[in-house]
Amino acid sequence: MHANNGTDPHAIGTKLPAPEARYDLVVVGAGPAGLAAALAGAGEGKSVLLVDENPIPGGAMGNDVPLLFGGRMTAATQNAERMLETVFMSEPQLEAAMDAGVEVLLGTSAWGVYRNGPGITGLPESVVALADKDRGWIVGYGELVLATGARDLAIGFPGWNQPGVMGAAALERLLTRYEAFAGKRVLIVGSHDLALHTALLAQEKGVEVAGIVEVRAAPQGDAALADAVRAAQIPFYLEDAPAEAIGGIDGVERVRLRSGAEIAVDTVVLAIGLVPSIELIDAMGGSRVLDGARGGYIPGENAGVRCVGTCAGLADTGFDHVEYRMDWARELGKLSAAGTIVCQCEEVTRGDLLGVQPPRYLERPAPMAARSLDTLIQDGPPNPDQIKRLTRAGMGVCQGRRCRDQVAMMLAMAADGPFGSVPLATHRAPVRPLPLRVLADWEESPEMRAGWDVWFGIPTQWVPYRDIDTPREREHQVAIADGWSL
Amino acid sequence: MTYVGLPTPSETPQETMAKIAGTAAKMKVVIVGGGVSGLSAGWWLARSGASVTVLDKGIVGWEASGRNGGGASHYQSPLFVEEQRMWPHMDELLGYPTEHQKERIVAAVTEKQLNQYHYLAKMNNDLGYRVDLLTGDQVRAMVPLTGDNCLGGMHYRFGGHANPQRSVQAYAWALQDLGGRIYQHSPVTGFETECGKVVAVHSGSGRHECDAVVVAAGPQIGALMAKLGVEVPLAAARAEMIVTEPAPMMPIGGVDGNGLYGRQTMRGNLAYGGGPHEWLETFEAGPPARPSSPLTRNLARRVAELFPKAAHLNVIRSWAGIVENTPDGRPIIDRMSDPENVVVATMSGVGFGLSPASGHAIRDLVVDGQCSFTDIAKLSLSRFDGIGADWREQRGWQAPKAEIAA
Numbered sequence: 104m105h106a107n108n109g110t111d112p113h114a115i116g117t118k119l120p121a122p123e124a125r126y127d128l129v130v131v132g133a134g135p136a137g138l139a140a141a142l143a144g145a146g147e148g149k150s151v152l153l154v155d156e157n158p159i160p161g162g163a164m165g166n167d168v169p170l171l172f173g174g175r176m177t178a179a180t181q182n183a184e185r186m187l188e189t190v191f192m193s194e195p196q197l198e199a200a201m202d203a204g205v206e207v208l209l210g211t212s213a214w215g216v217y218r219n220g221p222g223i224t225g226l227p228e229s230v231v232a233l234a235d236k237d238r239g240w241i242v243g244y245g246e247l248v249l250a251t252g253a254r255d256l257a258i259g260f261p262g263w264n265q266p267g268v269m270g271a272a273a274l275e276r277l278l279t280r281y282e283a284f285a286g287k288r289v290l291i292v293g294s295h296d297l298a299l300h301t302a303l304l305a306q307e308k309g310v311e312v313a314g315i316v317e318v319r320a321a322p323q324g325d326a327a328l329a330d331a332v333r334a335a336q337i338p339f340y341l342e343d344a345p346a347e348a349i350g351g352i353d354g355v356e357r358v359r360l361r362s363g364a365e366i367a368v369d370t371v372v373l374a375i376g377l378v379p380s381i382e383l384i385d386a387m388g389g390s391r392v393l394d395g396a397r398g399g400y401i402p403g404e405n406a407g408v409r410c411v412g413t414c415a416g417l418a419d420t421g422f423d424h425v426e427y428r429m430d431w432a433r434e435l436g437k438l439s440a441a442g443t444i445v446c447q448c449e450e451v452t453r454g455d456l457l458g459v460q461p462p463r464y465l466e467r468p469a470p471m472a473a474r475s476l477d478t479l480i481q482d483g484p485p486n487p488d489q490i491k492r493l494t495r496a497g498m499g500v501c502q503g504r505r506c507r508d509q510v511a512m513m514l515a516m517a518a519d520g521p522f523g524s525v526p527l528a529t530h531r532a533p534v535r536p537l538p539l540r541v542l543a544d545w546e547e548s549p550e551m552r553a554g555w556d557v558w559f560g561i562p563t564q565w566v567p568y569r570d571i572d573t574p575r576e577r578e579h580q581v582a583i584a585d586g587w588s589l
Numbered sequence: 590m591t592y593v594g595l596p597t598p599s600e601t602p603q604e605t606m607a608k609i610a611g612t613a614a615k616m617k618v619v620i621v622g623g624g625v626s627g628l629s630a631g632w633w634l635a636r637s638g639a640s641v642t643v644l645d646k647g648i649v650g651w652e653a654s655g656r657n658g659g660g661a662s663h664y665q666s667p668l669f670v671e672e673q674r675m676w677p678h679m680d681e682l683l684g685y686p687t688e689h690q691k692e693r694i695v696a697a698v699t700e701k702q703l704n705q706y707h708y709l710a711k712m713n714n715d716l717g718y719r720v721d722l723l724t725g726d727q728v729r730a731m732v733p734l735t736g737d738n739c740l741g742g743m744h745y746r747f748g749g750h751a752n753p754q755r756s757v758q759a760y761a762w763a764l765q766d767l768g769g770r771i772y773q774h775s776p777v778t779g780f781e782t783e784c785g786k787v788v789a790v791h792s793g794s795g796r797h798e799c800d801a802v803v804v805a806a807g808p809q810i811g812a813l814m815a816k817l818g819v820e821v822p823l824a825a826a827r828a829e830m831i832v833t834e835p836a837p838m839m840p841i842g843g844v845d846g847n848g849l850y851g852r853q854t855m856r857g858n859l860a861y862g863g864g865p866h867e868w869l870e871t872f873e874a875g876p877p878a879r880p881s882s883p884l885t886r887n888l889a890r891r892v893a894e895l896f897p898k899a900a901h902l903n904v905i906r907s908w909a910g911i912v913e914n915t916p917d918g919r920p921i922i923d924r925m926s927d928p929e930n931v932v933v934a935t936m937s938g939v940g941f942g943l944s945p946a947s948g949h950a951i952r953d954l955v956v957d958g959q960c961s962f963t964d965i966a967k968l969s970l971s972r973f974d975g976i977g978a979d980w981r982e983q984r985g986w987q988a989p990k991a992e993i994a995a
């Protein structure tokens with residue numbers, strides 16, 4: 104018999120902990136869809152946990168997580184307690200949910216969903232991993248509802264990497280739930296329903312809307328909405344696009360359009376599209392499908408998990424969002440230069456991305472400099488994760504939120520293929536950047552501690568070659584194995 | 590203590606390259622598996638003038654080779670001296686950056702760890718490889734992110750680390766620059782044998798004729814070699830890592846300890862792994878998924894303990910990779926007797942750092958039938974002759990439950 108006697112003390116075994124709490128229903132996201140699901144669950148007598156990451160910590164907002172805030176929030180967002188109050192007051196249904204017995208946790212993000220399946224069998228049960236500003240923990244669920252909404256789609260252009268270029272969802276959040284938008288005059292990019300809603304909302308909230316820029320020949324959204332925008336005296340710039348955002352130390356001051364028009368604004372709102380927030384589904388290895396009419400990748404069928412609201416897909420109006428985005432990406436790509444930044448966290452330029460060049464702190468010897476996306480594509484279809492490994496685009500602290508969509512579109516264009524020909528860059532837990540001390544399991548089980556080893560705990564692996572099959576081998580094995588359980 | 594240190598190389602890597610040039614001219618070699626082992630072997634063979642074709646079921650380096658800790662300090666291996674000789678020259682020889690950095694510090698935060706690390710230091714010193722013991726204050730001075738809880742450590746005056754993803758691609762590109770061909774998305778499905786030799790390899794990209802074959806397909810080696818009637822005992826398992834946003838650069842990035850392995854990348858990120866693994870079933874088509882688990886939290890804790898001054902840094906990603914292990918955890922690098930033109934190479938879970946050397950050894954076995962620079966007899970497959978069918982169960986290495994299909 105082998106010394107292990109049939110058990111490997113360093114294998115995962117039953118070391119992964121049971122959840123701290125368990126609910127019949129866990130709902131992630133307290134927008135209208137999540138609130139409705141939580142209230143319905145409570146109405147059926149279920150134990151319900153509803154979490155929402157709002158208010159987002161100021162540091163995360165500064166990194167444009169989870170939305171493209173573009174640095175245009177007021178100082179109020181740095182006051183956590185005040186924000187908690189503001190968020191709570193902004194949504195009366197939260198109080199209704201609490202009255203109905205729902206446990207509501209604000210300022211709490213869901214950063215992972217774990218379940219047994221391909222490649223993993225060691226979990227005691229399916230769990231959602233949560234974190235607030237102080238700690239991380241896991242909870243079990245009977246049913247999981249994801250109501251995580253949609254996030255901003257960002258496409259870069261010269262000057263977009265400065266304060267004042269933000270997303271429509273971020274603007275909506277700052278104007279409504281947070282009451283903390285720091286801009287005064289905005290230019291809106293895109294003209295589908297999202298852009299038209301955004302323009303009207305901004306105006307209603309007292310923000311001046313300098314115009315709507317549309318790359319296609321006509322406004323793309325609902326005709327009645329477009330009429331409402333016209334009635335509000337908001338001009339359309341058709342068959343046009345932002346060629347450059349020009350600014351100073353506080354960010355954007357004006358925008359030059361391709362047509363030559365210069366518009367003085369402090370904020371450019373990217374309202375080209377929203378992307379359903381499927382990162383939890385993707386990170387848990389769940390199924391997803393591409394549906395251009397519903398905003399891109401949306402969740403497929405996933406046992407035990409129900410997706411509701413916009414995270415399940417935008418309303419299908421027959422409009423192909425993906426085609427529309429690609430039109431914008433093509434145009435903004437043309438207006439960009441080799442030095443235009445694509446990935447803000449890692450400062451990867453368009454030229455370096457298309458050249459699959461390494462970051463600036465590495466040398467680029469001649470063979471390296473001669474490589475490009477074109478040579479890489481000769482070896483197989485482009486994959487965003489491979490591009491990320493080589494260029495670092497998408498490897499930064501925003502977890503690729505600011506560039507993942509445009510990188511995918513750039514790859515599809517380079518390969519002359521449809522958007523769907525490029526695989527989705529993978530999401531992995533934690534789907535929010537979380538400090539080590541918050542993520543850490545400070546209540547680790549003794550079993551985990553006792554079974555910990557650097558690497559597999561196979562003593563024979565580390566015996567020096569010359570000592571193999573000598574009396575010293577046994578000595579090393581015993582000493583190495585005794586010292587384990589690090 | 591006097592150290593004999595690492596032997597002074599009798600020749601420079603550049604001289605070795607000159608010596609092997611043309612030694613395998615006209616030889617057609619097919620390599621199954623585009624991880625670091627297969628790609629390094631392909632590069633060495635192409636340097637010898639062979640016509641090299643690498644077949645991979647997916648993208649080069651997509652499995653363990655692109656998901657590991659990047660450590661390169663494997664004193665236990667017969668390939669160690671060659672590993673140390675080659676790494677500092679790899680960027681220049683390949684023509685592409687690998688981010689190789691020298692040396693390693695291991696820091697302890699418990700007495701038990703300190704004792705363990707001291708034992709390993711002594712083991713190395715007995716081998717003549719210099720490892721200095723460090724006090725807690727010395728560690729804190731050399732590793733600014735450590736804290737008051739550090740009890741001491743050791744400093745390997747050898748070894749180092751590199752960027753796995755960049756290194757894999759560097760091998761692949763360098764191989765192509767020498768005329769080698771890489772077929773991605775091209776799984777090998779079978780072999781054609783004639784008179785005790787493999788004459789062609791069947792794959793998703795068609796039939797590839799060959800004079801010699803290298804099977805370096807990681808966990809899939811077992812199923813592939815079974816097609817040739819050779820049994821290779823391997824068990825696959827999942828191992829996990831996490832990475833943080835960039836921290837201020839430390840003078841030596843190769844820092845591990847507190848039961849972790851890992852490195853600070855040249856960008857500043859802290860990338861660390863360790864802790865329990867999960868034994869898995871092996872599928873011929875490759876792993877259906879490489880999920881991470883809530884072990885992420887235990888890793889985060891250990892990193893925060895190792896680097897208290899980095900505890901506020903954000904973790905931005907976790908991942909997992911699948912590695913195969915032999916029953917004794919040591920590599921198999923061996924040329925078969927039947928079919929006699931097949932070389933098998935599994936690094937048994939520790940193969941990234943050794944890759945410049947394993948490729949050399951594989952090249953030697955393919956071209957000359959034996960390793961030219963060190964004895965690797967104890968890495969032969971025959972050591973497992975007659976191993977019981979229940980070897981996994983004996984070790985507790987079996988997959989605990991059938992994996993649930995996707």
Ligand SMILES: Cc1cc2nc3c(=O)[nH]c(=O)nc-3n(C[C@H](O)[C@H](O)[C@H](O)COP(=O)(O)OP(=O)(O)OC[C@H]3O[C@@H](n4cnc5c(N)ncnc54)[C@H](O)[C@@H]3O)c2cc1C
Nearest residue numbers: 132133134135136155156212213251252275300301412413
């Ligand atoms: C400018 C603008 C104007 C609009 N005007 C209208 C209108 O007039 N009428 C109308 O019906 N609709 C309007 N909409 C659309 C409406 O806002 C959305 O349809 C609706 O909010 C979607 O609801 P939801 O519950 O699916 O997602 P959301 O309301 O987006 O809620 C999702 C919530 O989940 C949270 N969340 C996401 N991921 C996590 C996580 N991992 N952990 C914790 N929490 C998480 C989010 O932060 C968010 O709070 C407008 C949208 C915009 C952008």
Ligand SMILES: Cc1cc2nc3c(=O)[nH]c(=O)nc-3n(C[C@H](O)[C@H](O)[C@H](O)COP(=O)(O)OP(=O)(O)OC[C@H]3O[C@@H](n4cnc5c(N)ncnc54)[C@H](O)[C@@H]3O)c2cc1C
Nearest residue numbers: 622624625626646654657658660777807809910940941942
């Ligand atoms: C989390 C983790 C951390 C690690 N840390 C370190 C470390 O710090 N230092 C170190 O030295 N090592 C480390 N390792 C181990 C190291 O990664 C591996 O030993 C090494 O990468 C093995 O390389 P390989 O080329 O032999 O195998 P692999 O990387 O597994 O490559 C095998 C290749 O074969 C291909 N393949 C499989 N089947 C077929 C088929 N039928 N047809 C064609 N192709 C096929 C696969 O797609 C794959 O690309 C670590 C591993 C992991 C997972």
